[in-house]
Amino acid sequence: MKGENTLYHKRARDILGKPFTFIVSRYLGVSIAIGIVTGLVIRVFRWIIDRTLTLLTIIYPFMGKHPWLLIPYILGIFIVAWLIGKIVKPYETDVVRSGVTQLKAVLLGKHRIHRWPVLWRKFVASLLTICPGLFLGRERPSIQIGACIGACFNEKFFHLTDKDKYLLMEYGVAAGLSAAFSAPLAGTMFLSEEMTHNFNSRIWIPALTSSIVSAFITFLFFGTKPCLYIPITTKLPVASYPWLIVAGVVIGFLAYCFQFAALNLTWWYSKITFIPKEFHNIIPLLLVIPVGLWNPYILGGSHDFIKYVTNMSLSTNWKAMVAILLVTEMVGSVEQILPMTLITLVAYYVNRLLGGRPSLYDAMLEEN
Structure with a gap:
């Protein structure tokens, strides 16, 4: 039959997707919003910690020269401990530990996080524990704070369900770590390697967007100099x-x-x-x-x-x-x-x- 052996060659329009139908684009705006809010919150978080720890380098040497000042300082520590206990008690499971473990349990469907109560309690309790000098990093509270911000966006505006209901929380995880260290690549990689264990484009592209935005917010306030700047002038032999x-x-x-x-x-x-x-x-x-x-x-x-x-x-x-x-x-x-x-x-x-x-x-x- 005529044309029986004719090959059909697909054209570009048969292979390429339609413009503006990329599924990830629907999450672009919210990922930017999560990055902005998370960046602003963590900016305040970092600023308070940095200033307080700098103050401790003045207070402790002064108390070393004037030991009697230890008495009111210790009394103040007891007040701080009482405040921490009262703040975390209603949501002890979510606030006391690192927060990352609880988030992993949420993603596995084994736990439910109370977004707003945990958000402000984690923020305040973390400051009350880190600022007196406990050996705690800013990264894990920042991760949980970012996740709660993402979850709040979902609860208030988007109401995603089923397999998508944790997406905004995951974007917040990446944004939180990114803002803590001004390290957007590490924030996204942490999410993929530690939390979700995959590189699904619906997750990591918006997550990278949130990370970049939150890091940019911190750059505006802290400058572009890395937060742990160690100038290396020579190569290791x-x-x-x-x-x-x-x-x-x-x-x-x-x-x-x-x-x-x-x-x-x-x-x-x-x-x-x-x-x-x-x-x-x-x-x-x-x-x-x-x-x-x-x-x-x-x-x-x-x-x-x-x-x-x-x-x-x-x-x-x-x-x-x-x-x-x-x-x-x-x-x-x-x-x-x-x-x-x-x-x-x-x-x-x-x-x-x-x-x-x-x-x-x-x-x-x-x-x-």
Whole structure:
């Protein structure tokens, strides 16, 4: 038959999608909005922490010279502990721990988060614990705050259901971490590697948008200089690489010790029955005082101390890829990628070899 063997060649219009039908574009506006709000909230969060920890470097040396001032300071710490207990008690499960574990449980359908009550309680309680100098980072509260902001957007404006109902919360996760460190790539990678375990375009493209916007908001207030700026003027000589392996082994061992201690904290605190559970925070708040008298620069997230010793370990909480990206964005240099990759990989492997978990947050899910 005529034309029987004629090949049909598709044209571009048969292959390409119709303009403005990209499904991810429907989430572009809300991802930008989440990034803006999260960036503004975390900006205030970071500003208060930075100013307070700087103030501690003045207060503690002054108290060291005038010991009698420890009495009103300790009384103030008891008031702070009481406030923390009262704030977190109604939503203790969501506010007391890191927040990341609870978010993972939400994504697995094992937990339900109360958005607004958790949002403001996490914000205030985190400030009340970090500002007196407890060894807590800003990243995990920022992640949960961002997630709650995303969830509030869904509850108030979008009402997404079924498999889409957690999308805006996931965008907030990425925006929160990004705003905490001004590191948008690490925020997006953390979401994909630690929380969702996939690179679905409906998730990571809007999440990257939220991350970039929230980081940009922090740039407007804090400048474009990386938040943990360590100027590196020379390249590490090849002869030093064996020592990186040694350092990786030590860091991996310490990471395992950290996981062991972190996963036993709940059990240890359960043995303390003479103090009401909601006021257990008084123990670390008092224990940190002698540390502050010794060296106030290591209090809180220890950013100033890290800048001084130029050494930091991320293998305890963060998977290898996120660790490398986060340090690269925070430090502001890509020249040391190979050494960072080597030491991170060795630390990660040693931690796993000793029986450590690749994700501390997944391990914490098994505590309950």
